[in-house]
Amino acid sequence: MHELSVCQALLAQVEQVARDNQAQHVDKIVLRIGPLAGVEPRLLQDAFPIARVGTVAADAELVIETLPLTVRCQGCGAETAAQPNRLICGACGDWHTQLISGDELLLASVELTKA
Amino acid sequence: MCDTCGCNITPGNKHLIEAGGKLSHSHDGKTAVEVLHGLLSENDQQAAHNRDHLDQHGVLAINLMSSPGAGKTALLEATIAALKDELRIAVIEGDLETENDAERIRAQGVPAIQITTGSACHLDAHMVHDALHHLDLAQLDLLFIENVGNLVCPASFDLGHHRNVVLLSTTEGDDKPAKYPVMFRAADLLLLTKSDLLAVLDDFAPAKAEHHLRQLANAAPVLQLSARKGQGLDAWLAWLRTEIAARREARQKFRAAPKLSGVLK
Numbered sequence: 001m002h003e004l005s006v007c008q009a010l011l012a013q014v015e016q017v018a019r020d021n022q023a024q025h026v027d028k029i030v031l032r033i034g035p036l037a038g039v040e041p042r043l044l045q046d047a048f049p050i051a052r053v054g055t056v057a058a059d060a061e062l063v064i065e066t067l068p069l070t071v072r073c074q075g076c077g078a079e080t081a082a083q084p085n086r087l088i089c090g091a092c093g094d095w096h097t098q099l100i101s102g103d104e105l106l107l108a109s110v111e112l113t114k115a
Numbered sequence: 116m117c118d119t120c121g122c123n124i125t126p127g128n129k130h131l132i133e134a135g136g137k138l139s140h141s142h143d144g145k146t147a148v149e150v151l152h153g154l155l156s157e158n159d160q161q162a163a164h165n166r167d168h169l170d171q172h173g174v175l176a177i178n179l180m181s182s183p184g185a186g187k188t189a190l191l192e193a194t195i196a197a198l199k200d201e202l203r204i205a206v207i208e209g210d211l212e213t214e215n216d217a218e219r220i221r222a223q224g225v226p227a228i229q230i231t232t233g234s235a236c237h238l239d240a241h242m243v244h245d246a247l248h249h250l251d252l253a254q255l256d257l258l259f260i261e262n263v264g265n266l267v268c269p270a271s272f273d274l275g276h277h278r279n280v281v282l283l284s285t286t287e288g289d290d291k292p293a294k295y296p297v298m299f300r301a302a303d304l305l306l307l308t309k310s311d312l313l314a315v316l317d318d319f320a321p322a323k324a325e326h327h328l329r330q331l332a333n334a335a336p337v338l339q340l341s342a343r344k345g346q347g348l349d350a351w352l353a354w355l356r357t358e359i360a361a362r363r364e365a366r367q368k369f370r371a372a373p374k375l376s377g378v379l380k
Contacts, residue, residue, distance in 0.1 A: 002237055002268040010154050017148055027145055031154070038271035038297040039154075071332065085296040087332040095329045105154045105271075111147045 003043040006105075007051035013107055018056045023112035026057040030109045034067045034102035035084050041066060069102035158272055161240035165247060165275025172252040173366040175359050176260060178274055180298060181282035182291075183264030186308040186342055188216045190282065190351075191259055193342040195223040197352055202256040202359065207246045209238040209263045216261065226250060237268035240275055256359060266295040278303040278358060285309045285319045292327035300331045304338070304354060311341035 010029070018026055033041055041064040048062045071082045073089035074097060080090030082102070088095045153159060169176050179187045188208075195204055205226040208216040217229035228246040230238060243260060250258070260276055262269040281302035283291050286309060292299035299305070305328055307321055325337045336354065340347030 002235075002271060005235070005239075006154055006271075009157055012157065013150070013152055013154070017150055021146065021148055023146070028147075036297055036300065038267070085293040085327070086330050087296075087300070088330060095332050096334070097332045099332070107150045107152050107154055109147050109149045109151075111145050113145050 003039060004047045004051060006039055007044060007047040010107060011051055011055050011057060014057050014060075014110055015055060017110045018112060021112055021114065023056070023114050025113040026060040026110060027113055028061045028063060028111035029057060029107070030063045030065065030111075032065045032067055032104055032106045032108045034104040035069050036099070036103040037105040039105055065108070067101055067104050070100050071097035072100050073097050155272065158240045161244055162273035162275040165240055165244050166277070168247060168252060169258065169275065169277070170366065172255065173363055174252050174255045174258050175278075175362040176258045176274075176276040177355075177358075178260045178262055178269075178276040178279050179282065180262045180266070180269050180279060180301075181264060181284070181308075182266050182287060185264070185282040185284040185287065187261050187264070187282055188219055189342040190306070190308065190340075191220060191261065192223055193345065193348060194259075194352070194355070195220070195225055197348060198257075198355070199224060203254055204257045204259070205250050205255050207238075207243060207250075207258065207260045209242070209261060211235075211263065232263060236263060236265050237272050238262050238274060239272045243274045257355070266291070266298045270295075270298040270301050277362065280304045280306060282306045282308050283324060285312045285316055287319075289319045289321070289324040290327055292324060292331060296331050299328055300333055302328070302333060302335045304335055306351065307337065307339045309341055309343075310339040310347055311344040313339075 014026055014029055033039060044064060045062060052058055052060060069082045069084065070079055071087050071089065072079045073092060073094055075094040076089060076092045078089055078091035079100065082088070082090065087097055087099065089097050181187055191206060198204060206220045208220065208227055208229045209232060210216060210229070211232055211234060214229045217227040220227035228249050230242050230246055232238065232242070238260065260274055279301050281299060283305060285307060307324060313319060321339055328335065328337065338347060338350045340351055
């Protein structure tokens, strides 16, 4: 349910990037989101057309790239893929792991048109 | 996450995140600007500011999260009754509507600030900042922030607190950590509440709840208690005292350290 507020935070940042670059128009916004970010990409896509109205990104495209979930085992050192509710080592099964990718919620890039 | 130090870019995701230079021109005259900021960086900056305020006064702030009805307010009532002669406590209450919870806390004789969020499903750092301005931090040791009852959204917003305490009541099911991994992964302490009902519930095994928490690579302690019956409170109060002692020690070091001018606003 908080995807709309995330979208509003996103657009505030995009408007700042546009101002910093003296751009009149935003064409494309690229996000990178991990499965443990707590934000659902599909809901973000639904919220975006509502949030972008009246902003410099009023007809921008939103591209969401999903990042993989990867953990590093503190026991055996292996780096393996994981599931959101199963962050154990894929090699030895130990739960003493460290998340090395998967909780990102990043504005990666913005494509702009300058006057 | 934080947008100033790059701590959300790790060796593990660096190759995925860094694509080309800071400014790369595409073929049709458009400019692609690489940003790499956390989407919630505005909230995170406010949260850091809140934490500075709290640290300046040596106040330990605890974010209490659970589903609605898990017993957050009942836990606070029992905790305040046990500690109010020993510690100076205040509570920030988050709910969609009503002052009911704040009134329950005030009845215990400590200050309570109610934030009514309207339809917002979580507290954020700005709401907590506004509430902090209604409290005299110099007169506090311990601040509880009772988040909106919700196992989804509150986990995504840093409030400027020091520890997350997540409550799971025995009537909810022992597989909640597997169902809501983002929330339970963030727990610094898991409290299994309404433990007095374990005797009559045949479908809640504390060991299973703990197993699901470990599957999230979370080493947080798991305690059982019943606030209503006063069972198991000692271990929870001991955890709080340890955290407060650690916060006080950190404050001593903070004060002894060479003064960094301009860091705190």
